[in-house]
Amino acid sequence: MRVDPARTALADGRLSLEGCYRLCRSIQRAHSKTYYFSTRLLEPEVRRGVHALYAFMRYADEIVDNPGGLSPEDQLDALRRLEEEALAAVGGGWTENPVLRAFADTVRRCGIRERHIRSFMRSMKMDVGVTRYLTYRDLEEYTYGSAAVVGIMMCRVLGVEDDRAYPHAEALGTAMQLTNFLRDIAEDWRRGRVYLPLEDLERFGYREEELGAGVVDERFAGLMRFEILRARGLYAVADEGMGYIPRGRRYAVLVARELYAAILDRIEEAGYDVFSRRAQTSWPQKLALAAGCAFREPGEVLSGLCPARIATGP
8 A cells, every 4th residue: 555645665664764754754744734734843753753643544544545446344454454563563573564663663652552553443444334423422432533542642742741631632633533524525425424423414404415416505504513513612622731732842733723623714614615625724824823823822932843944835
């Protein structure tokens, strides 16, 4: 499987560990412009850990979303093998996969727990066979592994020492994923998936077949307002825990939070039409949001990495 833009085979044991991290950086840069933008605001040692986390998760996600000719059984087998190889690498075993080499190094250095890796992989396996969620509680079972534990892993990479930060980190991870779900409704439909709880569609009298037809009316607008309110509630919970993040590293998280939350603003500005075009922030908007965060938290910028380095472009 090739997920890096340079088309470098992932089964390449010749790369140095630093080369493995560089490959992870190129994967994040190619596939997540918003997340990569905020990651660049961290100091290099922390930044490389974020690159490794992202690349590992993207690797698993590619097995699910772009399987090529793999059957569902083959996808599950590939995910099981990935999980086994990743955990073996974390335990000190050798792997030729450079993404797993960087990921395992990050896991060991930062003290990321095996159960969180397993929770993430469990949600990836769910994605192979589960395409609908009856209730929000059902969806939460999926987002715990796919998003909430990612927040916890990020805490470890950022050097957060107080476990009281975890519920807030879980809320931020989940809020970001719900934002992605709303932005990507059309794309997910084409993949045969609906991440909007079916009970919510029923609440507003909207049928899932209408998602495929791209129907935007007052029913859909009401549904989207409801889902956006839920996501913003989670962002508010996340905000209460920002103080647990070490000084100098908080700024990047604040920027990431603002950039993802701004996608909800773009959806609203488009009249909730997520079918005609993808809601996203432009490069000038990203710079403006980053500057706004710096203005509100000047001490963060002074104690961390000056964001002026990002002004040269993506």
